[in-house]
């Protein structure tokens with residue numbers, strides 16, 4: 608392979624509101640700036656792939672609707688689409704985000720094109736190992752997907768270590784952390800999106816997909832304590848199964864007027880810039896991409912001391928980490944930040960510096976490029 612020839616890369620991801628889809632889209636957008644050609648595959652347009660860019664192609668995975676297919680044959684349709692596109696466009700490699708079912712579909716496609724040259728990179732993001740992948744129903748197929756990929760990457764050291772342990776791997780996955788465009792996620796002026804922001808002195812924000820693992824009710828409970836001491840409002844950004852329960856809690860505890868459920872939002876930069884703290888009380892995060900995005904905007908993060916979060920947030924330097932479920936401690940740290948402007952500034956500046964030094968797009972994406980070249984050579 609010529610050393611610096613542009614590569615034709617297929618990227619498979621979930622298009623929905625979630626970190627792995629964001630990482631995949633941002634990766635593709637940056638790789639075209641580096642001269643490569645990118646083909647995205649999913650069942651709908653991935654989040655953050657919201658404008659036309661030269662050399663980015665999107666291939667929607669669809670399949671014939673047939674009464675026998677009571678369960679979606681998405682994995683097979685994806686394989687078929689990968690075969691078709693990799694043949695027509697002569698793809699060099701397929702980079703799948705989230706093992707299930709993507710790596711299996713890609714392996715099947717590689718076998719079908721009978722071109723061992725088509726390489727597969729699998730990036731493990733989190734629950735594809737910690738929850739879904741280790742469940743008996745998916746364990747063998749996840750292990751197979753990991754072992755048969757030409758390269759496997761994990762978004763944190765925590766996830767890499769856990770993957771080795773759970774799947775008894777002989778080959779160590781590469782650790783390539785998530786990244787943020789620190790020229791895009793910048794500190795900015797507070798903007799008043801909703802009327803309450805104009806009135807309240809401080810804003811706390813939570814952004815997630817509101818799944819049980821995010822512990823969204825903990826956010827409301829911590830806020831309940833905070834707002835007793837200071838004039839603050841809470842922005843709840845995202846949607847998911849736990850939203851109703853969180854709204855119910857806020858209603859029952861007479862704080863719903865100060866808690867704003869904004870639903871899913873595409874542009875979170877202004878919201879982060881308008882917030883004093885990001886509160887992320889997750890049960891587990893393999894990385895916590897939104898924490899990094901907040902840090903890049905100089906917004907300190909109060910989160911939990913689990914999974915890959917301590918690799919992103921440094922306790923007492925860029926934010927604070929508490930035990931899972933320790934609502935009182937979370938509220939105390941938030942109050943400590945909000946009542947001490949110079950502390951808030953220091954944490955915010957440290958946070959941005961950490962994002963710039965370790966997790967900037969320009970530093971991390973070349974690591975993927977290097978890996979692609981390594982497996983293709």
Ligand code: GMT
Pocket residue numbers: 621624625626627628630732733734735762785820891892893894895896897
């Ligand atoms: O694993 C998931 O729950 C899905 C995934 C996603 O698509 O949002 O989230 C994971 O990947 C993100 C991007 O790498 C990480 O920032 C999240 O921490 C991780 N979620 C969990 O580990 C729960």
